[in-house]
Amino acid sequence: MTFILHLFGVLCCLCSCAQSQNISGRPDAVNIGAQFARNSTIGRVAAVAVVAAVNDINNDPNILLGTKLDLKMHDSSCNRFLGIVQALQFMEKDTVAIIGPLSSTTAHVLSHLANELHVPLMSFSATDPTLSSLEYPFFVRTTVSDQFQMASVADLVEYYGWKQVTTIFVDNDYGRNGISSLGDELSKRRSKILYKAAFRPGATTEDLADVLIRVAMRESRVIILHANPDSGLVVFQQALKLGMMSSGYVWIATDWLTSYLDPLVHLDIGLLSTMQGVIALRHHTENTRRKSLLSSKWSELVEDSGHSRFLLSTYGLYAYDTVWILAHALDAFFNSGGNISFSPDPKLQEISGGGLNLEALSVFDGGWQLLERIHQVNFMGAAGPVKFDSGGNLIRPAYDIVNIVGSGLRTIGYWSNYSGLSVISPETLYMKPANRTRENQKLYDVIWPGEDIKRPRGWVFPNNGNELRIGVPDRVSYRQFVSADSETGMVRGLCIDVFVAAINLLAYPVPYKLIPFGNRKENPSYMELINKILTDDTRSTLGRFVIIIWLFVVLIIQSSYTASLTSILTVQQLTSPITGIDSLITSDDPIGFQVGSFAEGYLVHELGISHSRLKALGTPDEYKSALELGPSKKGGVAAIVDERPYVELFLYQNPNSKFAIVGSEFTKSGWGFAFPRDSPLSVDLSTAILQLSENGDLQRIHDKWLTSSMSPTNELPSDPDRLDVYSFSALFLICGLACIFALAIHACSLFYQYSRHAAVDDGAALPSSGASDGSRSLSRRSRLHSFLSFADRREIDSRRVSKEKEAALGASVGSMGGVSFTSSGSGSTTNSC
Secondary structure, three states, X not given: OHHHHHHHHHHHHHHHHHHHHHHOOOOOEEEEEEEEOOOOHHHHHHHHHHHHHHHHHHOOOOOHHHOEEXXXXXXXXXXXXXXXXXXXHHXXXXXXXXXXXXXXXXXXXXXXXHHXXXXXXXXXXXXXXXXXXXXXXXXXXXXXXHHHHHHHHHHHHHHOOOOEEEEEEEOOHHHHHHHHHHHHHHHHOOOEEEEEEEEOOOOOHHHHXXXXXXXXXXXXXXXXXXXXXXXXXXXXXXXXXXXOOOOOOEEEEOOHXXXXXXXXXXXXXXXXXXXXXXXXXXXXXXOOHHHHXXXXXXXXXXXXXXXXXXXXXXXXXXXXXXXXHHHHHHHHHHHOOOOOOEEEOHHHHHOOOOOOOHHHOEEEOOHHHHHHHHHOOEEEOOOOEEEEOOOOOEOOOEXXXXXXXXXXXXXXXEEEOOOEEEOOOHHHHOOOOOOOOHHHOOOOXXXXXXXXXXXXXXXXXXXXXXXXXXXEEOXXXXXXXXXXXXXXXXXXXXXXXXXXXXXXXXXXXXXXXXXXXXXXXXXXXXXXHHXXXXXXHXXXXXXXXXXXXXXXXXXXXXXXXXXXXXXXXXXXXXXOOOOOHHHHHHOOOOEEEEOOOXXXXXXXXHOOOOHHXXXXXXXXXXXXXXXXXXXXXXXXXXXXXXXXXXXXHHHHHOOOOOEEEEOOOOOOOOOOOEOOOOOHHHHHHHHHHHHHHHHOHHHHHHXXXXXXXXXXXXXXXXXXXXXXXXXXXXXXXXXXXXXXXXXXXXXXXXXXXXXXXHHHHHHHHOOXXXXXHHHHXXXXXXXXXXXXXXXXXXXHHHXXXXXXXXXXXXXXXXXXXXXXXXXXXXXXXXEOO
């Protein structure tokens, strides 16, 4: 028995020693560094949050199992060079990870150092999208990348229907790369950055005012401000002085604004007055247990740090979670047998010497293993679930969208990468299937700058003294539509009048200049004019918009101007096999088209007609001559393909000719004003033209220019293939005669039956009365009344007899197997019970 107890004691001792040896494999402490800028709002909040996290971890027996985190902190005071030097100092002390830096610019430099020495650089505030895990594997972003923030801004722009924006940003890695990402996201949504206004870090008030003046001269009124708090607040102050916080403007600030405002205990009314109506973004965080615990003791933590009172912000939550990420990764690192050891860097050994003490920098041997454990963490943090995707980004990126109104911030909705814009919190939507359809994108109403509740248009005509340059085809033929006077240079015509009338209906002034295009010998080529637009758009600085009046939306519903291609053929249909565009394509006959018209390209490229068959015609006289010659003679054509307004004007001017329109319209390429792609002016001008159509001005302009050329007596020759009322005259005559014949037969039958009925009544009354013949005869009026009463009784009797027959028929059929049927021939049957 004693031997057994002794053996049991030995085994317990061995087990205890083995356990002690496993725990003793962990170091007593692990060196970690943290870099802050205590003179910044984010830095002050983050410093308190990191210290709180280290204390919570060191006092938690369930993590690291006795290993303590030894935190070393440096204050860089927002100095990039000082931040680099401090990082080198961390590396001299065998640091396994660095928490920070705050800025993306410093993160770019330190990431190269982290890659070389295999020390994870864990930043909770460096949001530059280009800090990718591919180029900088040891850079670990523990906040949301600006890639997602810019996607949310682009969704806002698309939601409100704006196509162009202006960006104001600080000219560093954070600003440039963020705006570059915004440009990529906008292009996915068919929008773009119209003007980029950059300012240098540390810009003066005068510098920022100059930037705003340049922005005010641009047409876009949707301004995206991506800056730091020190410069961003000055931008708002100067914008207010310049009248750029008034009605019509849209300001969207990235999360820099809320990161500054959220920690403030009391919001300064004077400060908020400079940014009324601004939309801002804030990192969305969930209401977690750790967030509640940290918030409950935050005031005490701030007081212990010796700072004046400030509130907890989202970046404070990310900083707190960063320390916990490192703790969980270290715990997994030690559990897998990892140990803390460092080796000299052979590259640094080669250049050692001097006073830099580079040989003190060493490589963390377990760096890659620890980095792998960091990317594998999965727990519920203070800000929400903490987990990295394959790209090294935190899962479930989301933002609050707030509107600055009055004395506070009002949440108008949320954005998440999962569901887009919504008034429902993202964590609720995560439990439902993803739905990013247009109908599902919703936000609460916004109070815009100037206290407007109506969505701003988002652009105005640029106030830069430049005129809208309009290319006008200087036509040789059909000058009623558009032409330029060779002596005065005045441009006139139906298209010009419509354009001027539409411009006058706009709610804002649009200075413009009409520029004739052409050699005055022939109609200018459509393609040449388009090519000139492209060249002018890349070379000229005289305006962003180049509008070409080549085609214009007539929208005259009452007129026949459908602005479509059609074909003109001779009216002698018996001698012409051409009946429409299909027969024209299959034939080998020559085809005419108007010089400069897009019909040439359409016939060749769209319809596949050989170019050798086409003949260019410049004037109505050439039209007439070519048609009269016909396809069999040199210079003649079988048909002319042109736009319908020109065709009809030609026919009205040649009323006695044997020409007509045959076949149906075979394309719907309409007339219109040509704008650069996504031009906001196109929408307003289209609305104005529609207004002209509704109020009758468009028809009056049409009559002004074309009625004089189209004599009322010169009607368009009828198309022999067209069906009209007279085409059915024989059918109408036959139908009318049949109706009259049937009515006559019915009347005769009715009179015959009445005469027999009257004779019977008279015969019955004769023996019972000795009255004279005059008293027995009825007056004409009484006979007419008697006839009508007889006709009514006949109709009633006919209906009653018909119903009795149907009832009798139904009764006789009811016993036939329980099946009923109709006599109307519909063939429908029903089974009875």
